[in-house]
Amino acid sequence: MLAIRFHGRGGQGAKTASRIVGTAAFLEGFVAQDSPIYGAERRGAPMAAFTRIAKEPIRERGLIAHPDVVVVADASLVGDPAAKVLEGVDATTVLFVNSPMSAEQFSAEVSVVGRLTTLNLTEIALQRLGKRGAISALLGAVAGRLIGLHQVSIHEAVARELAELGLPTSVIEQNQTVAKYCYETVPIVALETRPRRTVPVALHTPTYESPTRGTAGITVGPNSAIRSVGGWRAFRPVLRPDLCNGCWLCFANCPEGAITIKPDGRPAIYYPHCKGCLDCVEVCPTDALTVEQETAATNK
Amino acid sequence: MNQIDQMMMTGNLAAAWGARLADIDYVPAFPITPQTEIVETLAKWCSEGSLNARFVTLDSEHSMMTAAGAAAATGARVFTATSSQGLLHAFEVLYTVVGWRVPLVLVNVSRAVASPITLEPDHNDVLAARDTGFVQIHAETCQEVLDSILMAYRIAEDPRVCLPAIVNLDGFILSFTREPVMVPNPEMVKQFLPPFRPAHLGFKASAPHALGTAVSGGATYSYFRHQLHLASINALGVHDVAAIEFERLFGRRYNVVEGYRLEDAEDVLVMTNAYASKGKAAVDKAREEGRKVGLLRLRMIRPWPADAVRHALIGKRAVAVLDQNLSPGQGGILFQEIAACLYHEPLRPRALCSFIGGLGGKNISEGEFLAIFEQTAEAGIRGNGIGPVLLYTEAEHREMEQLQFLAHELKTGR
Numbered sequence: 001m002l003a004i005r006f007h008g009r010g011g012q013g014a015k016t017a018s019r020i021v022g023t024a025a026f027l028e029g030f031v032a033q034d035s036p037i038y039g040a041e042r043r044g045a046p047m048a049a050f051t052r053i054a055k056e057p058i059r060e061r062g063l064i065a066h067p068d069v070v071v072v073a074d075a076s077l078v079g080d081p082a083a084k085v086l087e088g089v090d091a092t093t094v095l096f097v098n099s100p101m102s103a104e105q106f107s108a109e110v111s112v113v114g115r116l117t118t119l120n121l122t123e124i125a126l127q128r129l130g131k132r133g134a135i136s137a138l139l140g141a142v143a144g145r146l147i148g149l150h151q152v153s154i155h156e157a158v159a160r161e162l163a164e165l166g167l168p169t170s171v172i173e174q175n176q177t178v179a180k181y182c183y184e185t186v187p188i189v190a191l192e193t194r195p196r197r198t199v200p201v202a203l204h205t206p207t208y209e210s211p212t213r214g215t216a217g218i219t220v221g222p223n224s225a226i227r228s229v230g231g232w233r234a235f236r237p238v239l240r241p242d243l244c245n246g247c248w249l250c251f252a253n254c255p256e257g258a259i260t261i262k263p264d265g266r267p268a269i270y271y272p273h274c275k276g277c278l279d280c281v282e283v284c285p286t287d288a289l290t291v292e293q294e295t296a297a298t299n300k
Numbered sequence: 301m302n303q304i305d306q307m308m309m310t311g312n313l314a315a316a317w318g319a320r321l322a323d324i325d326y327v328p329a330f331p332i333t334p335q336t337e338i339v340e341t342l343a344k345w346c347s348e349g350s351l352n353a354r355f356v357t358l359d360s361e362h363s364m365m366t367a368a369g370a371a372a373a374t375g376a377r378v379f380t381a382t383s384s385q386g387l388l389h390a391f392e393v394l395y396t397v398v399g400w401r402v403p404l405v406l407v408n409v410s411r412a413v414a415s416p417i418t419l420e421p422d423h424n425d426v427l428a429a430r431d432t433g434f435v436q437i438h439a440e441t442c443q444e445v446l447d448s449i450l451m452a453y454r455i456a457e458d459p460r461v462c463l464p465a466i467v468n469l470d471g472f473i474l475s476f477t478r479e480p481v482m483v484p485n486p487e488m489v490k491q492f493l494p495p496f497r498p499a500h501l502g503f504k505a506s507a508p509h510a511l512g513t514a515v516s517g518g519a520t521y522s523y524f525r526h527q528l529h530l531a532s533i534n535a536l537g538v539h540d541v542a543a544i545e546f547e548r549l550f551g552r553r554y555n556v557v558e559g560y561r562l563e564d565a566e567d568v569l570v571m572t573n574a575y576a577s578k579g580k581a582a583v584d585k586a587r588e589e590g591r592k593v594g595l596l597r598l599r600m601i602r603p604w605p606a607d608a609v610r611h612a613l614i615g616k617r618a619v620a621v622l623d624q625n626l627s628p629g630q631g632g633i634l635f636q637e638i639a640a641c642l643y644h645e646p647l648r649p650r651a652l653c654s655f656i657g658g659l660g661g662k663n664i665s666e667g668e669f670l671a672i673f674e675q676t677a678e679a680g681i682r683g684n685g686i687g688p689v690l691l692y693t694e695a696e697h698r699e700m701e702q703l704q705f706l707a708h709e710l711k712t713g714r
Contacts, residue, residue, distance in 0.1 A: 039516045206526040208534060211462040211500035214527035215401040216515065221508040 001054035002147050002193070005064040006139065007085045008073035009232055011043035011277070013136025016161055017071070018049035020140025024149045024157035025053035033058045043255070044232040044275035046083040053147070068193055069094045070114065071143045073121075073135065076231050078110055089114045092192040094146055098122060098135070103187065115189045117146070119182060122234055128178045132235050132278070132291070137162065141179035142186045151183050229256065233276030235291050241266060243288035250280035250289060309481045311474035314442040315381065315407045315467070316341035317481075318449025320351050321489045322405070325376040327355045328367035332386040333419050334471035335409035339381055353379075361386035362393055368404050369397030369464070373511055374503045377453065377496045378404040383471060384411035384425040391428075397464055398433035398528060400511045402501065403456035404464045405449055406434070410573070411471045412660040420661025421471040423573065423625040427601070427633050433528045435465035435535050436601040438572045440558075442481045444599075445469045447552060450484070450493060454542045457496055460534040470574040472661060477574075488549050492542075532603040539600060556605035558597040559612055561587065565594030567618045567676050568649075569669075570638065572598045575624060575658055582669030591673055598634065606641040613642060618651040618680030620672050623688075624658040631688035632656055651679035654687030664691065 004021060008014025015036040022034035030053040038047035050064045065088045075097050077083040089095060095114035099106055100123060103116040121138045125131055137158045144154040158179050162172045208214070237250075244266055251259040251267050258273035259280060269280075281289045309317070315338045319327070327346070329339040345351035358364040361382050372378045382390065387408055397404070408429075412422040426436065437452060439445045445467065452465040469475055503509050515521050539556055547553040560580050562568065571579045576597040586593045596612045598605070613619055623632025630636070635654040642648040653676050657664045668691050679686050 039514070206523070206530065208460065208530035209527060210459060211401050211498070211531075214524065214531070215462075215500050216399060216511070216513055216524045217401075217500070218510040218513050219507075220510075222510075 001052055001056075001058060001060075002068050002191070003060075003064045003066065004051045004053075004069040004071060004143055004147060005067040006049040006051070006071045006073065006143070007077050007083055008047060008049070008139075009043070009077070010038060010041065010045045010047050011133065012073045013134040013139060014047060014071075014073045015049045016134075016136035016165065017073070017139035017143060018051045019161050020136065020154065020157045021051045021143045021147070021149070022053070022157075023160055024140070024144050024153035025051075027153045027156055028149060030054060031056065031058055033061075035062065037063070043277050044229060046077055046080060048083075051143075064088070066196060067093055068191060069143065069146050070096065071139055071146075072097045073139055074232075074234070075099045075106075078112065086113060091115070092194065094189045094191060096142055096146060096186070098139070115192075117187045117189045119186045121182065124178060124182060126293075128181065129174055137175035137179040138182045141183040145183045145186055146189065147191065151180060154179060154183060228272040229275040230272045233274065233294050235276050235278060235293055236271065236274065237269060237276075237278055237281050237289045238292050239267060239269065240288050240290060243286050245286050245288070247285060249283045249285065253279050253283045255279060306480040306482050308478045309442060310337070310476055310478050311439075311442045311445050311469045312337040312409070312476065313341060314446040314481050315409075315449060315469065316345070317483055318446040318467075319379040319405070319407075320345060321446075321484060321486055322377065322379070322450055322453050322493055323486075323490075324351075324353050324379040326368075326371045326378045327353055328358050328364045328371065328378070328380050329355060330358055330361050330364045330382065330386060332361070332383045332411075334411060334421075334475045335381045335383045335386075335407065337475070338407060338409070342379075361390040365390040365393035365397060365406075368406070369393065369400055369402050372397070372402035372404040372464075373400055373501050373509075375496065375498060375501055377457075378402075379407075379449075380404070381407040381409065383409045384413055387425050387429065388413065394429055394432040394434060396512060399524065401462045401528075401531075402464060403453070403462055403496070403498070405452045405456065406464060406466050407445075407449065408466050408468045409471045409475045410468055418660045419471065421473060421574075421624075422659050422661060423468075423623075423633075426466060426468045427625050429466060430602055430633075433463060433532060434602065435461070435463055435532065436468065437465065438468045438599060438601055439474070440574055440576045440597060440599075442469075442474060442477070442479050443552070444554070445474065446481060446483070447546065447550070447554065450489060451539070451542050451546060451554065453496075454493055455535055455538050457498070458534075458538045459499065461531050461538055462498065462500070463528070463531050463535070468573065474574040482550075484550050492545060492549050535603050536600070536605060554599065555608070556600040557608045557612060558599055560595040560597065562594035562596060562612060564592060565616065566592040567620065567673065567680055568594050568596050568613060568616050569672065569676075570596045570598065570613075570619060570621045570634070571624075572601070572634065573624065575622075575664060578664060579622065579669070582666065582673070585666065586670070586673050591677070593673055601634075604637060604641070609638060609641055610645055613638070613649055614645050614647040616649045618653060618676045618685075619649045620653045620655055620676040622655045622657050622664075622672065624656075626656050626659060626688075635688070649680070650683045651676070652685040653679050653689070654685070655689045655691055656687075657691035662691075662696075665693065668693065 006014040018034045022032040025032040034051040036049040093114040098121040100120045246265045346355040456465040621635040
């Protein structure tokens with residue numbers, strides 16, 4: 001059995017990518033199993049998806065604790081302990097990161113275990129699809145290549161999964177083309193699977209703790225104001241005040257409440273609360289909000 | 301003088317007295333037969349000033365329980381009451397407030413659940429809440445109702461517990477039944493029940509707090525749920541300490557189970573709640589006729605008093621568990637719990653028999669008790685349990701057939 005674990009942010013397409021790999025494997029005659037895990041459904045929030053493929057019935061479920069391949073859709077997740085990107089990753093695990101850096105550059109910056117390969121899917125999507133955001137087909141193609149699936153299977157799987165999402169044929173065909181490019185371009189790291197011994201675990205017997213510790217409560221005031229989601233951004237909205245007509249649609253539509261209205265009636269974006277969903281850009285009737293790509297320098 | 305003189309009062313009035321003596325602060329209320337008199341009495345006392353509490357009628361039991369938990373989270377001592385459909389309507393909130401670790405007392409006046417609809421008692425309602433984490437104490441007499449409410453506050457508010465508690469009393473046969481009750485002296489109650497000062501609660505504008513926060517990744521959730529379980533287990537020991545103190549102040553001793561003529565009993569009948577009085581009368585009758593039987597009444601249902609149950613039943617020949625409840629497709633609910641805790645005992649009874657009786661308040665006649673003792677004795681001799689035996693007399697069956705015949709006749713005109 002091969003186990004691939006995807007890590008992404010809600011809205012990036014990691015779940016769809018896991019299904020693309022699942023469907024592609026199914027089409028090649030494998031037994032496949034794919035599933036996502038997430039908390040509150042929120043664009044930008046860390047999530048994971050799991051795809052298992054095998055020649056015999058799969059008797060595992062849920063979390064992949066020992067991945068053969070880890071696919072990371074957003075490099076900022078590697079540094080987020082809550083995302084657990086490196087859980088169960090050892091020296092033999094293949095680790096793909098969507099990053100502008102090469103594998104050598106990346107390992108120099110971030111210490112990771114595993115056998116690293118990278119490709120800048122975000123840039124490829126921007127250049128070749130003209131879109132930011134959902135890179136599911138590209139992630140699926142990369143993952144499929146790394147586990148040795150055929151390109152034709154992925155080609156068909158992309159069509160099926162994107163059709164399920166209701167995307168028009170022209171968009172699907174574009175995605176298939178760019179997926180093929182990624183399939184052919186990603187630097188290959190050979191899979192190395194070896195049998196694993198079951199590691200015994202030490203069980204802990206819980207003891208009663210005082211209710212000040214044992215109650216699921218947080219003794220502090222509302223603190224979502226100091227929680228920064230700026231690190232989730234790959235792109236940021238930027239206001240051109242000369243084009244703004246003061247309609248407040250951006251302020252009304254921002255799902256994070258990151259936009260406020262100044263005394264002059266014009267919007268102001270509070271970037272620590274901006275997760276880069278770009279809904280404001282979509283609704284702005286005068287194109288007063290433009291998009292800039294985040295770089296390590298601009299994104300603090 | 302530790303108590304005011306005895307008075308004739310219903311179970312509902314005794315419950316109201318328990319709340320009043322506990323010096324409660326807040327009563328979120330919603331009426332339902334057969335508990336309404338409890339909250340009506342409290343409303344009257346609040347209005348005339350004899351109870352210094354805030355009384356609020358909510359729009360439903362679901363809201364009522366939410367208000368109860370939220371108020372308790374601010375450090376108020378909270379009391380409320382419901383039954384049956386009302387308890388079920390509040391169901392998700394029962395689990396929620398347990399997770400908040402807020403002590404409060406909820407009186408459930410047991411009433412069989414719809415459908416079909418009835419107002420009469422059985423225990424499917426309160427036993428549905430077994431897994432919520434609420435402490436559960438079931439009372440046999442009106443005196444025990446009052447006393448158990450005082451004990452429930454003391455147990456619930458103990459830092460080793462900090463869980464809400466249900467005190468159950470049967471509808472009609474206890475709630476509307478008057479019998480003599482001794483009302484404890486309020487000053488003595490203050491000695492038994494100190495003011496409510498939870499260290500882990502206490503919302504104020506200046507000290508904001510979030511309870512019942514979201515978690516993900518089962519390990520965190522498991523930790524908090526384990527703590528609930530351990531807190532409930534602690535309630536067994538806390539109950540015993542409270543019971544000793546209660547006896548010292550008021551002269552009445554309550555244990556987690558009550559044995560009646562158990563010591564030299566050969567066969568034992570296990571029951572709960574008010575019909576246990578009938579069970580005791582049946583034991584006396586059977587003894588007169590030469591049967592060596594006894595009765596075990598379960599008082600504490602959660603936490604489950606495993607040791608006390610084992611201690612009472614090992615070495616007996618046969619045990620009959622009379623469940624006034626039914627889990628369709630399985631049988632008696634308490635029967636299963638008793639069987640589980642006896643499984644490993646080398647001296648467990650040779651026969652464990654299950655009887656279902658009193659559903660919807662159906663009377664359990666002397667003849668049915670006799671049948672229970674006879675069948676249980678036979679089972680003990682054979683060495684094999686029986687059941688679930690659905691208690692239903694031939695006369696009742698004929699009555700039912702007659703009703704069906706009439707209904708058919710009315711419908712078809714034949």
